[in-house]
Amino acid sequence: MGFVRNLGDAGVEVVLEGTQDSISRFIKQLQTDRPPTSTIHQVDTTYPPETGEFKEFQIIKSNESRVHAGSVIPPDIAICDNCLRELRDKRDRRYDYFFITCTDCGPRYTIIDALPYDRPRTTMREFEMCEKCLGEYKDPRNRRFHAQTVACAECGPLVTLLTKEGRPVDSTDPVRAAGRLLERGAVLAVKGNGGFHLASSTLLTEAIVRLRKTKFRLQKPLAVMAKDLEAVKSFAEVTPAEAELMTSYVRPIVLLRKRSDFDLSEQIAPGLHNVGVMLPYTGLHSMLFDDTRERAFVMTSANPPEEPIIKDNDEALARLKDIVDYFLVHDRKISQRCDDSVVRSFGDTTTLLRRSRGYAPAPISVAVPKNACTLGVGGELNVTSCLIYQGRAYMTQHIGDVETLQTFEFQKEATRHLLMLTGCKPEAVGRDLHPLFSTTKFAEELAQESDIRVVAVQHHYAHVAALMAEHDVEEIAAICCDGYGYGDDGSAWGGEIIFADQTGYKRVGHLEPQPMIGGDLATKYPLRMVAGILRDNAEITNWLLERHGYFPHGREEVNMILRQPSAGKVPLTTSCGRVLDAVSAILGLCYERTYEGEPAMKLESAALGGKDSLNLKPVARDGVIRTTNMVHEIFSNLWRVTLRDLAYSAQSYMARSLSETAIATATELGVKSIGFTGGVAYNEQITRTLKTAVEEEGLRFLVHVSVPPGDGGISFGQAVVAAQHS
Numbered sequence: 001m002g003f004v005r006n007l008g009d010a011g012v013e014v015v016l017e018g019t020q021d022s023i024s025r026f027i028k029q030l031q032t033d034r035p036p037t038s039t040i041h042q043v044d045t046t047y048p049p050e051t052g053e054f055k056e057f058q059i060i061k062s063n064e065s066r067v068h069a070g071s072v073i074p075p076d077i078a079i080c081d082n083c084l085r086e087l088r089d090k091r092d093r094r095y096d097y098f099f100i101t102c103t104d105c106g107p108r109y110t111i112i113d114a115l116p117y118d119r120p121r122t123t124m125r126e127f128e129m130c131e132k133c134l135g136e137y138k139d140p141r142n143r144r145f146h147a148q149t150v151a152c153a154e155c156g157p158l159v160t161l162l163t164k165e166g167r168p169v170d171s172t173d174p175v176r177a178a179g180r181l182l183e184r185g186a187v188l189a190v191k192g193n194g195g196f197h198l199a200s201s202t203l204l205t206e207a208i209v210r211l212r213k214t215k216f217r218l219q220k221p222l223a224v225m226a227k228d229l230e231a232v233k234s235f236a237e238v239t240p241a242e243a244e245l246m247t248s249y250v251r252p253i254v255l256l257r258k259r260s261d262f263d264l265s266e267q268i269a270p271g272l273h274n275v276g277v278m279l280p281y282t283g284l285h286s287m288l289f290d291d292t293r294e295r296a297f298v299m300t301s302a303n304p305p306e307e308p309i310i311k312d313n314d315e316a317l318a319r320l321k322d323i324v325d326y327f328l329v330h331d332r333k334i335s336q337r338c339d340d341s342v343v344r345s346f347g348d349t350t351t352l353l354r355r356s357r358g359y360a361p362a363p364i365s366v367a368v369p370k371n372a373c374t375l376g377v378g379g380e381l382n383v384t385s386c387l388i389y390q391g392r393a394y395m396t397q398h399i400g401d402v403e404t405l406q407t408f409e410f411q412k413e414a415t416r417h418l419l420m421l422t423g424c425k426p427e428a429v430g431r432d433l434h435p436l437f438s439t440t441k442f443a444e445e446l447a448q449e450s451d452i453r454v455v456a457v458q459h460h461y462a463h464v465a466a467l468m469a470e471h472d473v474e475e476i477a478a479i480c481c482d483g484y485g486y487g488d489d490g491s492a493w494g495g496e497i498i499f500a501d502q503t504g505y506k507r508v509g510h511l512e513p514q515p516m517i518g519g520d521l522a523t524k525y526p527l528r529m530v531a532g533i534l535r536d537n538a539e540i541t542n543w544l545l546e547r548h549g550y551f552p553h554g555r556e557e558v559n560m561i562l563r564q565p566s567a568g569k570v571p572l573t574t575s576c577g578r579v580l581d582a583v584s585a586i587l588g589l590c591y592e593r594t595y596e597g598e599p600a601m602k603l604e605s606a607a608l609g610g611k612d613s614l615n616l617k618p619v620a621r622d623g624v625i626r627t628t629n630m631v632h633e634i635f636s637n638l639w640r641v642t643l644r645d646l647a648y649s650a651q652s653y654m655a656r657s658l659s660e661t662a663i664a665t666a667t668e669l670g671v672k673s674i675g676f677t678g679g680v681a682y683n684e685q686i687t688r689t690l691k692t693a694v695e696e697e698g699l700r701f702l703v704h705v706s707v708p709p710g711d712g713g714i715s716f717g718q719a720v721v722a723a724q725h726s
């Protein structure tokens with residue numbers, strides 16, 4: 001006999017009286033028979049003397065006094081099978097109730113205002129339970145016993161279909177009516193657990209084009225939500241590992257390979273071999289499909305360019321009214337906005353592209369000094385914040401590119417919310433080396449408010465430190481490749497070989513510095529990278545002139561551009577991303593970047609099924625890996641070799657030359673692990689080639705498992721470095 005109660009930190013306290021034997025058995029069963037979505041981070045046991053005061057086993061009121069540092073805040077959990085069954089069961093009380101949930105499922109992080117996690121401290125407090133719901137809530141034998149989100153059509157949130165002017169549409173079944181509208185070509189804003197989605201048909205190109213215009217995303221791939229796994233298989237290939245991810249309680253967007261007979265609109269993911277697909281994660285999403293023949297709907301975050309996902313009804317109505325045809329809204333407030341997570345599975349690893357709904361802010365174990373409490377605030381793109389305390393890392397949801405005031409405010413708010421929930425007071429904050437990033441400013445602000453030290457962490461070292469902490473390795477030779485990071489010397493880095501141990505790091509190699517003609521313009525227009533790299537090639541002037549529209553002033557402009565690097569007026573970059581961009585432009589895959597990673601992603605797609613027909617020999621000297629030679633070869637073989645093989649050969653060269661230098665470094669220094677990190681680690685061919693080369697040498701190949709290899713993982717690495725220096 002005894003009791004169980006929530007502690008302030010989302011942990012629980014169980015007090016038991018009984019024989020030693022039965023208590024031991026209970027502790028064992030706690031591990032084996034726990035609910036599917038629960039996580040046991042730690043079990044602390046004490047054996048005080050018996051009091052005989054307990055007559056029965058009860059759940060008692062939360063102990064609010066014990067909101068102590070290091071809390072565990074649960075992430076949102078997708079609708080469970082039991083709830084899905086009840087949703088469809090005409091005899092069930094919650095038949096057709098779009099927000100059906102139980103102890104095993106439903107929103108958590110997005111509705112929690114404060115801890116302990118009890119209804120009055122969530123946005124569910126506005127909905128008083130009806131007698132029946134309360135009965136279930138109080139009944140220990142019921143699946144909804146102490147489920148904080150319990151509700152029904154009588155007492156819970158309600159859903160309404162609105163015209164774009166905000167007038168209610170007369171409908172007894174607004175969700176299914178919304179599905180029918182989508183099927184007929186309407187664009188809808190649909191409110192879910194963590195924010196608004198923009199939704200449309202996946203077959204009617206005209207609707208998708210309209211939706212795209214509203215997002216100012218002319219090319220960027222759009223995620224889709226499919227009815228079920230069978231529907232997914234009709235347009236994409238699904239491996240068992242991917243099916244498991246898709247149906248897990250996280251229910252992320254999984255990047256799947258398009259089937260060769262892909263028959264959804266090409267407007268969904270133009271020029272790419274894969275498509276981001278998720279399954280319904282609330283009753284509402286599931287019901288959208290009921291009255292339609294659609295296998296999938298476009299379901300993309302409703303956010304104005306460079307701004308966070310919209311979460312409030314008023315804001316949605318004000319900002320989306322000229323964009324959508326209808327709104328499907330409900331009346332529960334969203335406490336924390338949260339985008340969908342995005343993952344990719346290849347080989348035996350799952351790579352996180354965006355760690356958000358379903359993951360955040362569940363803690364990740366991290367190998368740092370246990371007493372350290374530190375924060376990382378990220379870089380500039382794909383920002384997250386990360387708090388480390390007692391060997392656990394709590395990362396915020398995806399924040400986005402902190403380039404606008406709105407996103408910056410979102411980051412501050414989400415970070416402070418995390419600090420409030422965990423009750424942690426960091427002693428140090430890790431920030432990027434870049435002096436002008438908003439996140440740098442944020443770190444300085446935090447330092448001024450309270451006594452927090454600021455630790456400036458070089459971008460690529462943050463990536464490498466994250467990888468080391470995830471795998472608990474003492475030293476590593478790491479390949480760190482991405483688009484841009486502010487280097488120790490102030491120049492643009494992004495193709496680095498880094499040796500790191502517990503004391504710090506050393507840049508032992510890098511890609512050949514290449515000119516970025518026009519600075520940032522070379523990122524937007526990869527033809528400028530081509531011009532910079534191939535400026536001495538006899539054919540280049542005419543070739544560039546043939547790219548109509550990109551050099552409106554003709555020969556004069558091209559000649560001026562080509563002369564700039566030798567005049568020494570051009571910034572240099574060792575970025576791997578920029579070299580891949582140049583190859584993508586040479587192959588005609590992308591002349592203008594409309595979203596981050598576009599040229600390199602299209603290059604990867606073009607290389608699918610290709611072979612390394614050029615088999616170029618890596619050229620490196622004193623740790624500088626040449627890339628000009630490779631780009632010349634791609635250019636001069638344009639008419640002889642297939643586009644697919646050229647794309648493959650270019651990626652192969654990058655992977656082989658990087659691994660060669662990294663392996664030489666590891667051998668020389670006696671290091672046993674080689675890591676791969678940075679946004680280029682999303683590239684499957686490059687990752688596989690590196691892995692094979694490294695493992696052939698008998699070395700360990702390490703990639704990220706719990707944090708994104710891209711800039712979403714930077715805050716984690718910064719917090720790690722700050723913890724090591726505390």
Ligand SMILES: [Zn+2]
Nearest residue numbers: 080083102105
């Ligand atoms: Zn459930």
Ligand SMILES: [Zn+2]
Nearest residue numbers: 130133152155
């Ligand atoms: Zn009810």
